[in-house]
Amino acid sequence: MNTQTILQAQDLDLFYGENQALKAINMEIPERRITALIGPSGCGKSTFLRTINRMNDLIPGVSVRGKMTYRGEDIYSPEIDVTWLRKKVGMVFQKANPFPMSIYDNIAYGPRIHGIRKKAELDQIVEESLRGAALWDEVKDRLKKSALGLSGGQQQRMCIARALAVQPDVLLMDESTSALDPGSTMRIEELMSQLKERYTVVIVTHNMQQAVRVSDHCAFFLLGELVEYGPTQQLFSQPKDKRTEDYITGRFG
Ligand SMILES: Nc1ncnc2c1ncn2[C@@H]1O[C@H](COP(=O)(O)OP(=O)(O)OP(=O)(O)O)[C@@H](O)[C@H]1O
Numbered sequence: 681m682n683t684q685t686i687l688q689a690q691d692l693d694l695f696y697g698e699n700q701a702l703k704a705i706n707m708e709i710p711e712r713r714i715t716a717l718i719g720p721s722g723c724g725k726s727t728f729l730r731t732i733n734r735m736n737d738l739i740p741g742v743s744v745r746g747k748m749t750y751r752g753e754d755i756y757s758p759e760i761d762v763t764w765l766r767k768k769v770g771m772v773f774q775k776a777n778p779f780p781m782s783i784y785d786n787i788a789y790g791p792r793i794h795g796i797r798k799k800a801e802l803d804q805i806v807e808e809s810l811r812g813a814a815l816w817d818e819v820k821d822r823l824k825k826s827a828l829g830l831s832g833g834q835q836q837r838m839c840i841a842r843a844l845a846v847q848p849d850v851l852l853m854d855e856s857t858s859a860l861d862p863g864s865t866m867r868i869e870e871l872m873s874q875l876k877e878r879y880t881v882v883i884v885t886h887n888m889q890q891a892v893r894v895s896d897h898c899a900f901f902l903l904g905e906l907v908e909y910g911p912t913q914q915l916f917s918q919p920k921d922k923r924t925e926d927y928i929t930g931r932f933g
């Protein structure tokens with residue numbers, strides 16, 4: 681790959697108790713590109729995504745072997761500050777999860793936790809983050825209104841703005857458009873393409889057209905294994921593995 685690797689899995693295994701959900705994953709994720717994870721339900725896509733910001737740590741009984749590095753640092757080493765990691769590696773979920781507070785306070789939430797108090801500074805972060813998530817023009821006159829009053833698509837873009845507000849480096853998106861109508865999905869896809877100018881984006885999607893439309897690289901998972909990984913165009917036009925071919929042509933999953 682001709683760009684710098686930002687995230688690298690090396691022989692990464694993950695167990696939920698006895699059950700192995702990731703099997704010896706080796707994968708280099710390039711900086712400022714969109715990488716899509718595809719594969720049938722239960723194959724380990726969300727699990728893999730959560731290893732990147734150690735969200736799996738919150739699940740009892742999880743054990744990890746092997747390595748995941750972020751900019752060369754092993755994120756499972758004891759020296760890693762998990763709060764720092766999660767600031768660098770933000771996450772947007774399948775279902776928008778606005779906090780029951782104003783739009784402004786949703787966006788300012790993270791920066792406040794990280795110690796930013798000055799109103800002028802917060803105002804600027806809120807505006808920049810909402811602009812970054814292509815939502816500013818729609819909400820600039822109602823910042824003090826409840827975020828719960830936004831439409832589903834707006835709520836999801838607000839969650840993206842909230843993730844951007846702490847100045848992450850990597851953005852993880854787990855099926856972030858699956859609950860949205862086609863128009864909102866299109867807006868978020870356009871947004872992803874803008875975001876990759878500044879951020880590394882890793883998405884999980886069940887929508888193969890979406891993977892083709894937005895991603896630069898694509899990884900096909902099956903039963904906890906990374907079956908195939910490469911440039912998206914190549915993976916979809918000339919899959920190397922029969923299982924990839926069967927999946928993308930709709931023979932299973
Ligand atoms: N919290 C958990 N505790 C125990 N097992 C889990 C947990 N989360 C996931 N698993 C198991 O790990 C495997 C991978 O699940 P994961 O959620 O990563 O799949 P996925 O590819 O994201 O699927 P989907 O497309 O349905 O979201 C599955 O066998 C699942 O049952």
Ligand SMILES: [Mg+2]
Nearest residue numbers: 725726727884
């Ligand atoms: Mg999942």
